[in-house]
Amino acid sequence: MTPLPHAFSIDIVIPVYNAPADARRCVDSVLAHDHRDCRVTLIDDASTDPGVAALFAELAQRGLPELEILVNAANLGFTGTANRGMTRSRADVVLLNSDTIVTRGWLDALRRCAAADARIGTITPFSNNAEICSFPVFCADNGWRDEDDPEPIRAALARAAVPTYPDLPTGVGFCLYVRRALIDAIGVFDMAFGLGYGEENDLCLRAAHAGWRNVLADDAFVVHRGSRSFSGQKAFLSPRNTALLLERHPHYTRMVEAYIAADPPRALREAASAELARARAPERGVLHVIHDHGGGTETHVRALIDASRNRWRHYLAIAVGDTWQVEEHRAAGGVVTFGFGRRQDESWPEFVRALCATFGVGIVHLHNVSGCRDGLAAAMEGLGLPYGYTVHDLNFACPTITFLGVDNMYCGGVTDVAVCTRCLAGQPPFADVDIVAWRARHRRLLAGATFLIAPSRWAASMLERYFPDCDVRVIPHGTPDASTLPAVGAGALPPVLTLPDDGVPTVAVIGAIGPDKGARRIERLVELARASATPVRFVLIGYMDVRHVPWQAADARFTVHGRYTPRELPGLFAHYQVVLALYPSAGPETFSYTLSEAWAAGVPALVPPIGALAERVGGSGAGWVMSEAEWRDERAMLARIADLVGPAGRDALAVAGSRARATPHATLVAMTDATFAVYEEARARAALTDERAAPFDRTRVRDALGYRAWAPPARETPPAEAAAAVFGTRVAHAALAIRHTAFGRLLWRIAPQPLLDALKARLRA
Numbered sequence: 232m233t234p235l236p237h238a239f240s241i242d243i244v245i246p247v248y249n250a251p252a253d254a255r256r257c258v259d260s261v262l263a264h265d266h267r268d269c270r271v272t273l274i275d276d277a278s279t280d281p282g283v284a285a286l287f288a289e290l291a292q293r294g295l296p297e298l299e300i301l302v303n304a305a306n307l308g309f310t311g312t313a314n315r316g317m318t319r320s321r322a323d324v325v326l327l328n329s330d331t332i333v334t335r336g337w338l339d340a341l342r343r344c345a346a347a348d349a350r351i352g353t354i355t356p357f358s359n360n361a362e363i364c365s366f367p368v369f370c371a372d373n374g375w376r377d378e379d380d381p382e383p384i385r386a387a388l389a390r391a392a393v394p395t396y397p398d399l400p401t402g403v404g405f406c407l408y409v410r411r412a413l414i415d416a417i418g419v420f421d422m423a424f425g426l427g428y429g430e431e432n433d434l435c436l437r438a439a440h441a442g443w444r445n446v447l448a449d450d451a452f453v454v455h456r457g458s459r460s461f462s463g464q465k466a467f468l469s470p471r472n473t474a475l476l477l478e479r480h481p482h483y484t485r486m487v488e489a490y491i492a493a494d495p496p497r498a499l500r501e502a503a504s505a506e507l508a509r510a511r512a513p514e515r516g517v518l519h520v521i522h523d524h525g526g527g528t529e530t531h532v533r534a535l536i537d538a539s540r541n542r543w544r545h546y547l548a549i550a551v552g553d554t555w556q557v558e559e560h561r562a563a564g565g566v567v568t569f570g571f572g573r574r575q576d577e578s579w580p581e582f583v584r585a586l587c588a589t590f591g592v593g594i595v596h597l598h599n600v601s602g603c604r605d606g607l608a609a610a611m612e613g614l615g616l617p618y619g620y621t622v623h624d625l626n627f628a629c630p631t632i633t634f635l636g637v638d639n640m641y642c643g644g645v646t647d648v649a650v651c652t653r654c655l656a657g658q659p660p661f662a663d664v665d666i667v668a669w670r671a672r673h674r675r676l677l678a679g680a681t682f683l684i685a686p687s688r689w690a691a692s693m694l695e696r697y698f699p700d701c702d703v704r705v706i707p708h709g710t711p712d713a714s715t716l717p718a719v720g721a722g723a724l725p726p727v728l729t730l731p732d733d734g735v736p737t738v739a740v741i742g743a744i745g746p747d748k749g750a751r752r753i754e755r756l757v758e759l760a761r762a763s764a765t766p767v768r769f770v771l772i773g774y775m776d777v778r779h780v781p782w783q784a785a786d787a788r789f790t791v792h793g794r795y796t797p798r799e800l801p802g803l804f805a806h807y808q809v810v811l812a813l814y815p816s817a818g819p820e821t822f823s824y825t826l827s828e829a830w831a832a833g834v835p836a837l838v839p840p841i842g843a844l845a846e847r848v849g850g851s852g853a854g855w856v857m858s859e860a861e862w863r864d865e866r867a868m869l870a871r872i873a874d875l876v877g878p879a880g881r882d883a884l885a886v887a888g889s890r891a892r893a894t895p896h897a898t899l900v901a902m903t904d905a906t907f908a909v910y911e912e913a914r915a916r917a918a919l920t921d922e923r924a925a926p927f928d929r930t931r932v933r934d935a936l937g938y939r940a941w942a943p944p945a946r947e948t949p950p951a952e953a954a955a956a957v958f959g960t961r962v963a964h965a966a967l968a969i970r971h972t973a974f975g976r977l978l979w980r981i982a983p984q985p986l987l988d989a990l991k992a993r994l995r996a
Contacts, residue, residue, distance in 0.1 A: 240323070241269045241338065244316030246309055247329045248275075251282030253456060254329040258290065261333055262298075269338070272299045272316050277306040308426025309404075314419045321411065326431075328405045331358075332454035334385040340451035341408045344396050351396070352443030353435055354408035356451035357388055357500075361403045363487075364447055367504050369494055375456055385452040387507035392450035393929045395499060398942055399445045400483075400490045404431035405455040413443050429472035436480045439943050449499045486944055498936035501567045502929070505559055508544055509591040516544040516592040517910065522602040523549050526743065527824050528623040531686075531708050532598055535906060536560045538709070538899040542907060546590050550603040557586070557935075569935040571927070579606045580613030584924035587616060589932060594910050598623055600676075608676050615924070617917035619682035619909070622690045624821060627673035628697035630661050633747040633818025640863065641818050641841050644693060674698055681913035684906070687843035690821035704909060709902030710827045711797075724802050728783050728790050735766050736876035739809040739834070741800075741825040745776045749815030755865045756815065756872075757789040765873050770807045772800065797824075801832040810876050810884055812836040812854075815868065820844055830894050835887035837875065853891035 243261060247254045254273075261271055273290070275283050287300050303312060317324050325341065327333070337356065344354050357366040359373040366384065367373060417437045424430040435445045477483060509516065519532045536545040540562045547558040553573040558566050573582040587595065595618035600607045611618055626632045629651070636642040637657040645651060648667055655661040677683065677694075683703045685691035691703035730737065744750045753769060760767055770790045774780070781793040795803060803809075812829040814820075819842025826847060829836055836854035838844035839862040848854040855875065861867040874880055927935075 241266075241325060241342070242316065242320035242322050243269055243271045243325045243327055243338075244313060244320070245271065245273050245327045245329050246276055246312035246316070247273060247278065247283055248306070248309075248312075249278045249280040249283060250330060251278075251280055251286045254283065255286055257327065257329045257331050257333075258286075260331075261327070262295070264333065264335065264338065266297060266338060269297060270299055270320075270322075271295075271297055272301065272319070274312050274316055275300075275302040276308070276312045277303050306426075310420045310422060310424050310427045310430045313430075314422070317409070317414060317419045323411045324409045324414070326404065326407045326409065327453075328455065330456045331405055332381065332456070333406075334381045334452050334454070336385070336389070337451050337453055340389075340394075340448050344394070344446065344448040344451075345408065345410060347394075347396055348444065348446075349412075350442065350444050351446050352410050352413035352438040353402040353445045354448050355399065355402040355445075356406055356448045356453045357503075358403075358405060358453050358455045359384075360455040360457060361405055363399060363401075363490065363496075364403050366452070366500055367507075369497065369500065370491060372457065375454055381452060381454050383507060383510055384503075387510060388452050388503045389450045391502035391506045391929060391932070392499070393933055394448070394450040395933065395938070395940075396446045396448065397495055397499070397940060399435075399447050400486050400943060401432045401435040402445045406453045407431055408448075409434075410443075413438055413441075416443075417441055423475060424472050428469055429476045432476055432483070433479065436476075436483060447496060447499075449496070482944065490941065493939075493941065495939065495941035498933050498938035501936050502932050504561070505567070505590065505932075508559070508561060512544050513591055514593055515542070516546065516587075516590055516594075518546045518548055518587060518590070518592045518595045520548045520550050520595065520597050520600065520603075520607065522599040523551050524599075524601075527708075527822065528599050530824060531621075531623065534709065534711075534899060535903060539903045539907065540564065542903070543910070544591070546592060548586075550600075550607065552603055552606070555586070555603075557590075559590070567936070569932070570937070571931075571935050573606070578613075579609040581924075583607075583610035584614060584616075585927050587614070588924040589926035592616065594618065594914060596621065596910075597680075599626075601626060608672055611676055611679055617681040617913040619680050619684065619913060620677065622683070622685040622694050622703065622821060625690070625693055625697075627677065628670065628694070629666075630655070630664050630669060631658070631818075635747060635818050639746060639751075639817055644696060646697060670697065674700075677701055681917050682909045684909065686822035687846055689819070689843045689846045693819075706902060706905045706909070707897035708822050708824065708827075709897045709899035710824065710831070711899060724799060724806065725795075726781070727803070727806050728781055728792065730768065730770075730790065730807060731787055735768050736810045737807050738767055738769050738811045738813050738872060738876060739804065739807065739829075740769065740771045740773070740813050740815065741829060742773045744771060744773060747816065747818040748820075749817055750775050750777070752815040752817065752865055752868075753789075756869055757784070759865060759869050761786065761788050763869075765869060767869075767873055767876055769813075770809065772803050772807070772809075797828050800828050804829075804832050804834055809834055811872070813872065814838040814844055815865075816842075816844070818842075823847070827896050830891040831896070833888045833892035835884060835891045837872065851890065851894055853887055853894045855887075 243266070245257060258273065273287065275287055278284070287302070290298060291300050301315070303315070307315065313326050316326070323345065325338070341354050341356065345351055355361065355364050357364055359366065359375050362370055365371050365373060366388070420430040421433055424433060438445060519536070521528055521532055532547060536547065540560060545560040547560065549556040555571045557569040557571060559569065560566055571586065573579070593616065595614065595616060597607065597618060597620045624632050625634065634642045634644060636654050642654065651666045655664050655666060677698050678700065683694070683701055684706050685694065685703045686706065686708045688705055691705050694703055695701050740753055742748065744753065753771065757769055759765070768788050770792060772792045772795055774791060774793055778791045782791040784790070792803065812834050814836060816839050822843050826836055826844060830853055836848055838848045838854060838856055840856050840859055841862070845856050849856050857868065857871065861871045875884065
């Protein structure tokens with residue numbers, strides 16, 4: 232077919248060798264888009280499959296003016312076929328594998344990228360299978376089924392892209408845009424690479440050496456089904472051509488390895504993946520807000536998320552002042568972290584509304600606001616979205632959180648502001664708190680909430696005591712079914728301390744223990760037991776405010792085990808021969824995960840007569856509630872402990888242990904079902920504002936993912952042998968280009984035969 236007069240801005244060159252079904256899909260996808268100023272050149276590289284000839288004949292009959300069809304007389308391989316297409320053109324060229332499928336706007340995206348910087352020499356789009364340009368998993372074949380639709384991925388990449396057009400160490404040949412000025416400067420693929428493999432890497436490295444950029448079009452996506460058109464050649468060509476590539480570009484391996492280790496486009500992929508997740512469930516995004524102190528609050532939120540990733544899109548904000556760490560929890564189980572900071576010119580409502588708009592959040596669930604109290608209070612007033620609050624502690628009512636008075640014991644829940652003012656004045660950390668203003672600020676926050684949740688009836692009633700207008704729903708914290716947890720045998724436990732084998736019963740305290748949970752009381756109990764020779768020893772499975780690492784007293788009266796995981800707890804109870812779990816808390820708790828864990832292991836508990844512990848244990852038969860006197864006086868508490876773990880209490884302990892193991896617990900499924908029912912009701916009742924908040928700009932989102940630009944290392948001067956090889960190849964190409972001119976025919980006639988043989992060998996190599 233006679234080439235068309237050159238009037239095209241881009242030539243799309245598609246080499247084809249066999250695999251006619253793939254070629255048809257590729258050509259159909261290209262022709263489905265309006266490329267009237269482009270020429271599409273199909274080149275059959277002497278295919279052995281007759282289906283290719285039939286396809287080309289069918290396409291020729293369509294008479295499309297933008298379509299040029301060529302057939303190689305002999306098989307040239309990908310390198311020679313691509314060069315034929317590039318040398319016929321005077322425009323920029325897109326080399327497109329015949330096993331690709333282009334998507335809407337693909338070529339416009341490549342054009343925009345080329346126009347962004349005149350130094351850009353080659354451009355590669357994202358693909359499902361493109362090594363360093365693969366999406367969503369880096370350097371992987373992400374697979375592609377016939378029924379898969381590329382449009383959601385393309386759209387997500389386009390929405391997320393700044394675009395950045397980051398530098399690459401090399402382009403990827405499945406779809407490679409090559410600027411004409413680059414071809415004019417350094418030539419086409421080097422035929423030294425023979426049938427193919429490594430030729431595009433060499434071209435890109437030569438381009439970089441000449442000062443050009445190889446970049447990723449991060450707002451474009453082209454499907455690559457795999458190397459099927461020119462398959463079967465890689466195993467043979469790869470070792471030879473890799474050796475040739477490294478001979479010419481010794482730094483190539485180090486550069487690519489460093490690039491893969493750094494993974495510079497990670498932030499770009501993650502931003503697009505966030506957009507993709509949002510598009511798949513646009514109305515079901517929830518933002519959980521917590522502090523940075525960990526503990527039961529964080530345990531609860533993460534359990535809620537893990538039990539329901541496929542039902543809602545979850546975002547967990549650890550809010551500390553102007554700095555928010557936002558985790559996106561994805562359906563497949565991955566977690567991606569964004570780091571956002573509120574700008575000085577940005578109000579709190581603007582910041583939080585933009586955050587919600589960025590992730591498509593439909594509801595905000597506050598779990599603890601202590602890390603950003605004033606900011607969140609201001610943000611919720613102008614949010615325009617339903618929000619709610621879970622009562623993990625009572626800090627809205629009292630800044631001490633656990634209602635500890637000047638005697639460091641629970642005050643009983645006093646509401647009289649005059650009494651509270653005197654109490655706070657006697658505690659230096661809270662002396663400056665205006666309790667009236669404190670409660671008024673939280674009353675406004677609660678009044679605007681669409682839902683309120685508490686994990687126990689006690690926690691709900693206490694919030695309602697201080698804020699009578701509240702209507703709190705009780706949803707107990709769910710815990711995993713102990714029978715479904717993988718057991719940790721004694722041999723698999725972390726390092727443990729040993730206790731004397733003397734028959735003295737062991738009482739355990741569980742968790743992270745500070746003053747409010749009885750750290751000083753444990754110390755006094757140990758001293759009292761030591762002084763009175765009471766036959767009992769204490770083990771803290773966890774850590775104290777003053778002892779964060781494993782430790783043991785010389786007489787083994789007190790052992791601090793250190794941190795543990797819930798699945799290790801049954802094995803630790805067995806190792807330390809624990810017969811009773813003790814809760815010497817000075818202040819009340821709103822739920823207590825550790826009580827659920829102890830009961831699941833069949834260990835009964837002794838708890839104070841306050842808070843949710845008393846509510847849960849009272850009447851359960853799985854433990855005992857201290858009297859007021861026993862709770863307030865460590866001597867009386869120790870006496871009660873000694874009675875329970877002594878010989879006279881052995882049968883009662885066994886019965887309580889059996890009841891503890893049989894005590895039903897709220898499951899994670901029940902907790903999530905109840906919580907999501909609250910979400911649905913809240914969204915149905917909420918009066919949403921018509922004003923739509925603008926999301927964060929794309930650059931801010933990209934940078935929140937930790938994006939760092941990558942640049943190729945300073946170019947290295949090739950060894951003399953590599954330079955000679957490059958020069959020889961260029962001479963061979965130049966000789967080939969002029970051999971049919973009068974001057975060229977003369978040179979080929981008069982040149983010495985050894986030189987001609989060397990040039991031909993270079994072209995065949």
